[in-house]
Amino acid sequence: MNKPQDSKEESVSLRDKLVLNESDQRCVNAYKLISQRDTLQAAYWILKSKPGMMVKGSDDETLDGIDMDWFKSTEDLLNKEVYQPKPTRRVYIPKANGKTRPLGIASPRDRIIQQAIKMVLEAKLDPIYSDKSHGFRPNKGCHTALREIRDWKGVAWFIEGDIKAFFDCIDHRILEKLLMRHFQDSRLINLYWKIVKAGYVEWDTNKMKYIASDIGVPQGGIISPLLSNLILNELDVYIEGIRKEYEEKNRGIKDKLSNPVYRKQSNQLVHLRKKLNKCQRNTTRYEEVKGQIKQILKIQNKTGSMVPNPLAYPTIKYVRYADDWLIGVWGKKSTAVKLKEQIKEFLESLKLTLSSPPAGMQGVKEKTLITNARSQEAKFLGTRIKRVASNKHMILTKSITTGRTRRIPSGNIRMSIPLKGIIKRLEDKKFFVMEKGKWKMKSIPKFTILPMKDIIRRYRSIYNGFFNYYRFADNIGGMMKVYWILKESLRKTLSRKFGVGKRELYGKYGKDLGINYSNSKGETQSINFSIPKPKKDPMNFAIQLIPRDPLYAGIWKVRTISSLGTICASCGSEEVEMHHLKHIRTLNVKLGKFDQMVAKINRKQVPLCRECHMKVHKGEYQGLSLKHLKVNKRPDTNK
Known part of the structure; x- marks a missing residue:
């Protein structure tokens, strides 16, 4: 099959295909678009190269063996309304605070259908969402949210919002009502109920246990962010109404008076x-x-030459990324307290709860905080935010009419990297250990099986992950500490790999630990662990940045390729399906961490026809080793 348009063009294309009811602008053909083979194939192309697609759901089904017939049969299942999603597999991942977060892992093939749903629903819903919502939306991300906050000069109070167990507490009936507000499509609503009621399985005392889902959506699911934005858009609209109310009351009233x-x-x-x-x-x-x-x-x-007008009403600003949100208040603390209470009551109408300590419990930190912007730091999207002392940053303004110069406190926003937290994470990952109050750098043994260029590339990936995210920070110079820790760990890892000391290693590869190598085209390239000195650039935000954990991505990311639209690598047949190689998986032994890493490094997809594919699985294949088979494109019969 031909590769579809990119996701942005696909979104525009789907938007053009939406049919809206003239009376209330509700979409009437969403399900029809979801079930079309072209949409399913476009969804596959978006997902195919993501490492998570090799992770199994509640069964053993993977993308191995997917072919054109699968898309046809899935289209038929959807059109006949007999498609039934499988339960997700629930796993628990550790959080920074020592607790765990539940993730729901759907079957890879169910994920393709969920991606098709996401594409169609997003085409209708995204244009109506608030511009204050930045999570999981096209052309928005963490940086666009933080960029807005950078302009909150003079803010007095922050309200740091946190919703208790948000994804687990989303009410299915409320979501249904919100979907029906935008879609007049009974088949879509039926599909929605199948997905949210699919439930999940998890291990309980060495056996798999099925749990029905009466409430909530799986965190980590493809359509979960879309559904979360749908319900929290109600909060966006509510807060915007309060903001406009204050703005209207302030018409004709000066917010500042002469001091x-x-x-x-x-x-x-x-x-x-x-x-x-x-x-x-x-x-x-x-x-x-x-x-x-x-x-x-x-x-x-x-x-300051100006002081707040006591008769002026407060000003508020708001920004949200998924279920994390931050409000800035220009006014008294009492305004922030009142606003927090209003939001609490509104969320209760959506059957959601603001995070707060249990009644009667002391010493438990409250998550929904009211923070003094001048004396305390708010925390949002991994960034520490504070208003700097105004008497150190005064703005000189000159009146056009009188020509008089005035001094106005700017109250600039300072955004900082949580350096202590990053360094602690590097310690937790054993890049160094503390011995007698001193840092002792450590090697990463699992990296030693990789070629040197790949080891350097992984360390660079970790550093660049942190640097690219925090490049706007006012204390960006602190990244040199992170660089030094990683470089010393890299040096230890390479010394361990080659069995040489520090002097010999630097003597051979230089102070930047660099090498030349040939790429797949035979071209000579170079790589090292040298980085330019970080320079402060407070407005250095990306247009769209998808948050990811640099330590996870840098260590575990493995690439695969897709071969749909090619011919069988063994016999040349054009009727192909994918065989996903996992080297040494055929050994009937439990793989150790070393062997698991080797398997990840060597994973590859090979297009095979059904006959050749079954021979491989039955152990009857006698041809060239699969890892040496060349992937050939299907001849273009249109030429």
Whole structure:
């Protein structure tokens, strides 16, 4: 099959295909679009290269063996409304606080259908979502959310929002009502119920246990972020209504007034300067008046020319990424407290709950915080946010009408990398250990089986993952500590691989630990662990950045290829399906960590016809080793 358009073009194409009811603009053909073979194939192309697609769901089914017939049969199942999604497999991954987060892993083939659903629903829903929502949306991400906050100059209070067990507590009936607000399509609603009621399985005392799902959506599921945005868009609309209400009340009211203290100081300066002009230079009186002027100027430099208008209503700003949100309040703390209570009550109408300590429990940190922007740091999307001291950052403005200069506190926003947290994570991953209060660098044994260029590439991936995310930070220079830890660990890893000491290693590969190598085309390329010194650039945000864990991606990411649309690598037949190689999996032994890594490195997809594929699985294949088979494209019969 031919590769479809890219995801952006596909979204526009699907949007053009949506048929809307003239009376209420609800979509009436979403299910029809989802079930079309072209949509399913486009979904496959989006997902095929993602490492997670090799992870099994609740059964042993993978993408191994997928072919054109599968798309046809799946289209038929959907059209007849007999498709039934399998339960997800629930796993628990560790969180930074020592707790675990449940993830629902769907069958790889169910994920293709979920991706098709996501594409169609997103084409209808995304244009109506609030521009304050940045999570899991086209052309938005963590950086676009943080970029908005950078402009929150002068903010007085932050409300850090956290919803208790959000994905596990989403009410199915409320989601159904919201879907029906935008889609007049009973088949789509029936499919929705099949997915949310599929349940999940997990291990319990060495046996698999099925658990029905009466509430919530699987965290980690493909359509879960879309459904979460659908329900939290209600919160976006609610907060925007409060913001507009305050804005309307403030019409015609100045938010700042002239500071009487500053005005009095200015009058004193005018009076003293007149006196100074009448005094003879180099006299005691002259120096005395001059000293008084300097003293008042020193005090005035720390005084703003404007103060908040007590009659003005508060101003609020809001930004959200998935179920994490932050509100800025220009006003009194009482406004922030009232707003938090309003949001709490509204979320309860959606059957959601703000995170807070259980009644009567002390010493438990509350997650939904009201933070003083001037004296405390708010935490949002892994970034520490604070308003810097205003008397150190004053803005000089000149009135067009009077020509007078005024000093206005800027209250710039400072965004910082949580360096201690990053360094602690490197310690947890054994890049170094603490011995007698000192850092001792360690090698990563699992990396030693890789070629040197791949070892360097993995260390660079870890550093670049952190640097690219925090490149806007005001303390970006602190990344040099991270670089030093990684470089010393790299040096230890290479020394262990080659069995040489520090001096010999640097003597052979230089201070940047670099090598030249030939790529697949025979071209000479080079790689090392040298990086430019980080430079402060507070506005260095990416348009779209998908958050990922650099330590996870740098260590475990393995690439695969897709061969749909090619011919059988063994006999040349055009009727092909994919055989997903996992080297040494045929050994009837439990794989150790070393062998597991070798299997991941050597994983590959080979197109085979059904006959050749079955021979491989039955052990009857007698041809060239599969890893040496060449992938050939299907001849173009249109030429």
